[in-house]
Amino acid sequence: MPPSESRARTFTETARRAQIIAAAIDTVNAIGFHRASLAEIATRARVAKSAIVYYFSSRDALMLSVVEEVFSRVETAVAAAEVVEGGPAARLGAYARAYLSYVDGHRAEVTAGVEIVVSHRVEDGTPLYLLRDPDDSSLLRRILREGMDEGAFRRMPLDVAVTLVESLLDVWTSELQRDLEAELGSFGEQIVEFLLQGIAPSPDAA
Structure with missing residues (x-):
């Protein structure tokens, strides 16, 4: 050929x-x-x-390809947060804003990807969303670990911190699942502000 x-x-x-x-x-x-x-x-x-x-x-192969395509692009979108100057809080803020901005600009893709992750079950019956791979959140883990090591974030188990951050960011996606055309205004920035305040060390921390 x-x-x-x-x-x-x-x-x-x-x-x-x-x-x-x-x-x-x-x-x-x-x-x-x-x-x-x-x-x-x-x-x-x-x-x-x-x-x-x-x-x-197969249908399963197609649905898993959708998931891979959607979330690999999300990972690319948030990758720039790793080189943001200003310490862990600045990087976490950049990560959150990049994530929310990407989701807002790719609403249909992300909401479909989330529905597949929640609804699809692998061959042994395990829901896809329960098959967590730490590599999927490696950047977020690095930012959170560094912040806790430096005293910029309150200390907690790393897996707990990752789950809390991802759950808070996914509130944005949940709103879009209700209405893909939703006008969310300053909701994204309010999420970031709430996240940074919540992860900050408590005033009475030793």
Whole structure:
């Protein structure tokens, strides 16, 4: 196969995969995870169901690809927080703002990704959201650990701190799941302010 033909095929396959993933996102948001069949997704993607199976092998594979695509982009969006100057509190604030800004700008993708994570079960029946990988929150862990080591954040088990921060940030996503077109105004900045005040050392800390 000539190189130009190979490149064209690669570009076409990449574009088709993106088209199917976008259709899966639209379908999950429109009718929910459990009703989002390959037939429904194929209709929205304007492709044959066999084309989806060609690229993703199964519905589960497609849904997991959506999750990987969505949350790898979230990780990229918050990565800049690692180089922000001003100490752990500044980096945590930058992390939170980058996360909220990305979610706000990619509402459909993130809300669909969250629904899949909450609804999907792996082969042994375990919900996907319970399969936590510490690497998924490695940047947040570093920021929180550094803040506790330096006395900038109140001390608590690291896993607890990560869960609290992620749960607070996910309030934003929950509001969007209720209404993708919600006007949230200053809600994001209020979340960041509440987060930074809550993680700060208590006044009577030794």
